[in-house]
Amino acid sequence: MGFIPNAQLIFRSQSKSGDYHDDMNKNNFNKWLEEKLLPNLPPRSLIVMDNASYHTIAVNKAPTMSSTKDQMQNWIQSKGLTYLPTMVKAQLYEIVKEHKEPIKYEADLMLEKHGHKVVRLPPYHWDHNPIELIWSVLKRRIAVKNVGQEAKNIVKITEEAFSSITAEEWKKECKHVKKIEDKYYHEGISVDREIDNFIIELGGDDSDTADDTDESHVSDLDPLDDHTYSKRINF
Known part of the structure; x- marks a missing residue:
């Protein structure tokens, strides 16, 4: 249906690196979420979110193997669990893995x-997000108008570019992403089928040996190219 009304945020980057992402952090993102997005979202919306660091601030983060021994011990005690003083980190981490909860993120809790x-x-699949395609259209329209590179005009040009993108353009990009998702799905089925052709099953019947030539144990060789063959063997 287009951009969410009244949820636009445009700010001047203060980053010396030239990357505006350096200016967007947890505090700025949550402020935008609470003050701009939430008041204008239609009821019971589904929000598609990538894995940027400020989108994935965990509220119940559990220790990892890179955590210190003290951190693991403190976490275990905070959960009302016990451990033996003689336990090494690997043993403590087993307790953590057994009792840690699914990760909950600040942004998700605010929205829920x-x-x-x-x-x-x-991760790393920006092509599943229609807004990435919209950003590309937006940047091209800004570039066409921003000929003089005048800083005082950039906000006006950007706002005009936003308002020029129609609901029809959004629908077009959403349909394009759906085609990509369908392509991945069907390719996944084909990949599963091909992987099955290369499976070597271990632990068969005692009578099965590597020297068996019975057709029930060794299939015919299927040439894939001059050097590669597909074979399924029971050992």
Whole structure:
């Protein structure tokens, strides 16, 4: 349906690196979420979110193997659990793994509190997010108008570019992403089928040996190219 009304945030980057992402942090993101997005979201919305660091601030983060021994011990005690003083880190971490809860993120809890749901994109799959395609259109339209590179005009040009993007353009990009998702799904089925052709099953019947030539144990060789063959063997 287009951009969420009244949820736009434009700010001047103070970063010396030239990357505006350095200016967007947990505090700024949560402030925008609470003051700009939540008041304008339709009821029971589904929010697609990537895995940027400020999107994934955990409220119940458990220790990892890189945590100190003290951190692991303190976490175990905070959960009302016990450990032996003689336990090494690997043993303490087994307790952590057994009792840690699914990760909960600050942003998700804020949205869920208002009746919304969050779905997260697979890591490194920006192509599943229609807004990335919209950003590309937006940047091109800004570049065309920003000929003189005048800082005083950039906000006006950016706002005009935002308002020029229609609901139809959004629908087009959403359909394009759906095609990509369908392509991944069907390719996944084909990959599963091909992987099955290369499985070597261990622990068969005692009568099965590596020297068996019975057709029930060794399939015909399927040439894939001059050097590669697909074979399924029971040992």
